[in-house]
Amino acid sequence: MFIPENLIPTDIPATWGAMEKLYYAGKARAIGVSNFSCKKLQDLLAVARVPPAVNQVECHPVWQQDKLRKLCQSTGVHLSAYSPLGSPGSPGYSGPSVLSDPIVTSVAEKLQKTPAQVALRWGLHMGQSVLPKSANERRIKENFDIFDWSIPHDLMAKFSAIKQACTKATFSNQLQHVIDF
Structure with missing residues (x-):
């Protein structure tokens, strides 16, 4: 305990x-x-x-971490995003869904991409590396299909309207903490 x-x-x-x-x-x-x-x-x-060299944090369109990203960029620390699709299906995850966010899904539809591809491409566009996790072969292939296209500026601007959420990370040792920003 x-x-x-x-x-x-x-x-x-x-x-x-x-x-x-x-x-x-x-x-x-x-x-x-x-x-x-x-x-x-x-x-x-x-x-x-x-x-x-790097600060690895949870970062995705629903938790963009703008202040931290700007600090990392200004100090030469690379930002690496784990859980770039949120943490759907994880025990204890109660945050908003990146993959069903209306802006993410709207951009995906306009670009004929999946919401996951759009969320991952958003992260790359923001200058961070993204570390998605999947055991599903179809999704792994889908996650790789993000390098030969980009999100146009007018659609990228829409991401700033996404309501930002703090998240709760659950660690394997059952230590839970809430990051208060």
């Missing part, structure tokens, strides 16, 4: 220092972080000798 009082505080500067040692020793070509908010990333950048 998860008990918040049992959490051990994380010493991010010391942990990052240990990762930098691995980097300088040639044991890691790049080092990065995951789920760092703007504040955590700014705090890390203030003490890091080696800036993180």
Whole structure:
């Protein structure tokens, strides 16, 4: 059972220092972080000798993370999006559906693409890498069919009207936390 009082505080500067040692020793070509908010990333950048190469976070049209994306772009930290299609079907997921969002589905229809393809292409257009997950062969092929077309500017502009949602991430150790933005 998860008990918040049992959490051990994380010493991010010391942990990052240990990762930098691995980097300088040639044991890691790049080092990065995951789920760092703007504040955590700014705090890390203030003490890091080696800036993180990447910050991997949940990011998709329904949770665009504009502030974090802009910070990453301005500091040279690559943003990598896990769950770029949301987390439908995941235990405990209660967020809005990326794949049934009216703007995403409307753009998909106009481009004769699937909502998943549009959501993934949106992520690439925003300058991030996208890491979709599927065990379904048809969807895996569909996910690869996003590189030879683009979303026109007028349709990209529509994504800014999507209502943004915070999300709840459920971890395998049953630690649940809500990210409050």
